[in-house]
Amino acid sequence: MSATPPSTSPAAPGESPAAPRVPRPAPALRRILSHARLETCVLLSNGEQLMVAIALPAMVMVGLWLLPVGRLEGTPAIDTAVAATFATALISTSFTSQAIMTGFDRRNGVLRWIATTPLGRSGYLAGKILATLATHVLQVVVLGVLGLVLGWRPEIVGLLALVPVWLVGTVAFGALGLLVAGLLRTEAVLAVANLVFVLLVAVGGVAFPTTSFPRILGGLADLLPSGALGELMRACLAGGPFSPGSAVVLLLWAAAGVAAVVRWFRWTDA
């Protein structure tokens, strides 16, 4: 411990104290990137979050590859397994992890403190989106390699088509995650985020195509963001039929989610 107090002069290092300067924020991009880096590091250093982001989707892939469920006729099992896995990974990071992390940030007063810093609320959200995308890249790499090992042979057109689907899906589920984090108590956020994740993956049209559900249940699942995402993923990666309806549903959930966050997200517990 140093007994020498740090220089608290408003003059920058190397400047004369006689010529103080006004404290300035770092450039906006640097602030956002810095926040994205912190969020990514925190997420990736947390064992539970890593399990949700990587281990669970990997288990979904292996399970769907081994078991004769969730397949499309005439399509290799690994293709439908990878599509379902990528959708699971997207939901786990954009929705579950973000809901839990943001919920705890709100409870711990992090959101209040952030709002008083040069980063501000908009910078916090921008950094969070970048961190989510960075985690997605890691997920795609790790899970993609696992898929390749299991025999997945992707087509470049499908991968390119995946990009906009992934981005819209990230916005839709990220907004829903923030909404859960911003409206519920932290303990409830933990329960709801995990429960909803399991339900969406199991019966929300992610692991199994909605065409395999009873008619009414399938119709309902088609209207969920998870059902739309699952169908679009299978269209991109498993040769499934492209459904414009699914694209519209996912876009509507993204737009409604963002509007709801703007309207109802609470930055404090008060």
Next chain:
Amino acid sequence: MDDHSPALVATDLAHSYGAVRALDGLSLTAERGEVTALLGPNGAGKTTAVSCATGLLRPDAGSVRVLGTDPWRASPEHRARVGVMIQDGGLASGATAMQLLRYGASLHAAPLDVDEVAAHLGIDEFARTLVRRLSGGQRQRLALALAIIGRPDLVFLDEPTAGMDPSIRRRVRELIRGLARTGTAVVLTTHLMDDVVGLADAVRVISRGRVLASGSVQEVVREHRGPGGGVTLRATASGVAPDAVPALEQALHEAAARHGARLEVSSAAAADLEAVLLDLMDRDASGDEAAGSTTHHDDAPSAGAAR
């Protein structure tokens, strides 16, 4: 806005949480280069007032100007000039202490030297510990470091020394005095009167959302002590030979009695104990084997007289 105008000006602030009126026409100022302490019981409105001044809360009525700006509409440029240490920490629990401090510094163009701040506040001792595993005092230090890391013109500190050991508390006080010396306006909320007496240039006593008293510590005490209320005098007699203590005590009692004052004499005042504790810790830190042979501070009596 010129550099001599107050850093904080709140005028007739009012704010309610439902039926509860937290601020009821609160007006106060905080000057540059001064430590201003906000005092009052829990629920007096201190935190609500600070929330309004930091742009976290929009008052129902009245106005607040911070460095000439409405904090509710503050830009990143304005927020870079204001440091905030909030009551419930505001620290991301999954990050390590140093990770968070470097992150806080990265939000500013010309922050303080991170390693220097960490060393001074002892944060380097738990640099790689996750925030969720830090003690209350360690979190306070980190929150304080984050509040000052951007060299703010105005800093809000909520209970900055709560939960800290005497050695760190002394350093924090030095740091706060240093901030004020270099022109920073420091707004302090605390329940520790030692902090107020030792640090504050000005105090604002708040109750039920209003300022009841305002001025220097001495002015507030002089103007607001009750009719007939006594003034407490404290004096320390050092270097008294042990065999001279009874005679000195007797003389002090007689002197107090002549003035109608009540006298309490103790041979180990809190200040002595704190001095001994700090001395022992310093010796221990420097590996001084002579730490075992403590000086007999408790032989030196101190006396307090009150009338």
